[in-house]
Amino acid sequence: MKPIDDVRQISAITYGFLASKALFAALDLDIFTKIAGGAATLTALSEATGVAPNRLRTLLTTLKTVGLISEADGAFANAPATATYLVAGAPGDFRDYVRVVNGGFLYEGMRHVEKSLRGERVFPDKGFYEGIVYSEGGVGAEAFGAAQHKGSLGPARIFAKRVDLAGARRFLDVGGGSGAYAHAVLRRYPEMRATILDFPETLETARRYAAEAGLSGRIAHVGGNAITTAWPGGQDAVLMSYVWSAVGAADIPALARRAFDALNPGGSVLIHDFMVDDAHQGPDFAAWYLLAAILDNPGAECLTPGFVEGALGDAGFAVERTEPMLDGITSLTRARKP
Numbered sequence: 001m002k003p004i005d006d007v008r009q010i011s012a013i014t015y016g017f018l019a020s021k022a023l024f025a026a027l028d029l030d031i032f033t034k035i036a037g038g039a040a041t042l043t044a045l046s047e048a049t050g051v052a053p054n055r056l057r058t059l060l061t062t063l064k065t066v067g068l069i070s071e072a073d074g075a076f077a078n079a080p081a082t083a084t085y086l087v088a089g090a091p092g093d094f095r096d097y098v099r100v101v102n103g104g105f106l107y108e109g110m111r112h113v114e115k116s117l118r119g120e121r122v123f124p125d126k127g128f129y130e131g132i133v134y135s136e137g138g139v140g141a142e143a144f145g146a147a148q149h150k151g152s153l154g155p156a157r158i159f160a161k162r163v164d165l166a167g168a169r170r171f172l173d174v175g176g177g178s179g180a181y182a183h184a185v186l187r188r189y190p191e192m193r194a195t196i197l198d199f200p201e202t203l204e205t206a207r208r209y210a211a212e213a214g215l216s217g218r219i220a221h222v223g224g225n226a227i228t229t230a231w232p233g234g235q236d237a238v239l240m241s242y243v244w245s246a247v248g249a250a251d252i253p254a255l256a257r258r259a260f261d262a263l264n265p266g267g268s269v270l271i272h273d274f275m276v277d278d279a280h281q282g283p284d285f286a287a288w289y290l291l292a293a294i295l296d297n298p299g300a301e302c303l304t305p306g307f308v309e310g311a312l313g314d315a316g317f318a319v320e321r322t323e324p325m326l327d328g329i330t331s332l333t334r335a336r337k338p
């Protein structure tokens, strides 16, 4: 990013969260779905949402300024990306992820980032996740799990398409959460069986999603902390997706060693996470997400390919490469056990 030289660029940064909040509010009212359904005028949208025209006009104006919608002759229309990703039933519909994870979890969490930067706990008596998700007025475990699952289904399909695991029989998804990645891999490789290791509370949801996907018979679940619980051995591939950014840097060598020990010779370890480049120049969204990761864990590392590859190399892996996964947001590092 070129260093800025105009005060309006500072305004764009300071006011930016207002535009984000306008999007979250629009999703709460499901405005884009209503526009797609034919409620195109201010009057029709006011009736469909129950929001008074004067207040709705202000929200719609904000949405126009950021290009989410347009207006011509008194009729509103969704922008092409809005129609593809923010409308019920659209091919890339990820409204719940944006509304619950970004608009609930991250937005609420970032109110505490100054505390986290000072190394203080966000909640004096509970963990960050517990405080934001489970507390009264929080996001709610059910809504969070469902939103995270929906948000991961698309990336998981990309992952399963891109990573060649032909010949592999056993896949271990450490911190596998709802199981979106395990499902995508099992669908592509009918001979494969998977194990998801995650905290017991998370596994309740993972079991339900596995049943709904008809994959219960091919997925085992191991409840516990990945740093202290024994991992099942004899694996052909181990994935950790968004786990290295969630734990402290001090725990990463142990996770790398555990992956090494769990794998058969020739097996692959795959690290998928937010990573900035080695010069710490960007990409922007990766850097922003990593800032949020310190809310969860003050010891979280500003991950780079060099750091990830170094940790895998130290554990004995032969590093293959790191490549972008979700463009401008996440990267995937692959390494093999010799």
Ligand SMILES: C[S@@+](CC[C@H](N)C(=O)[O-])C[C@H]1O[C@@H](n2cnc3c(N)ncnc32)[C@H](O)[C@@H]1O
Residues within 6 Å of the ligand: 148, 152, 174, 175, 176, 177, 178, 179, 180, 181, 197, 198, 199, 202, 224, 225, 226, 227, 240, 241, 242, 243, 246, 247
């Ligand atoms: C952001 S979620 C990602 C879930 C999944 N890997 C995906 O990409 O969809 C991070 C997951 O890592 C799990 N996790 C974080 N630290 C862990 C630890 N020490 N032991 C086990 N699971 C952990 C969390 O419970 C959560 O399910």
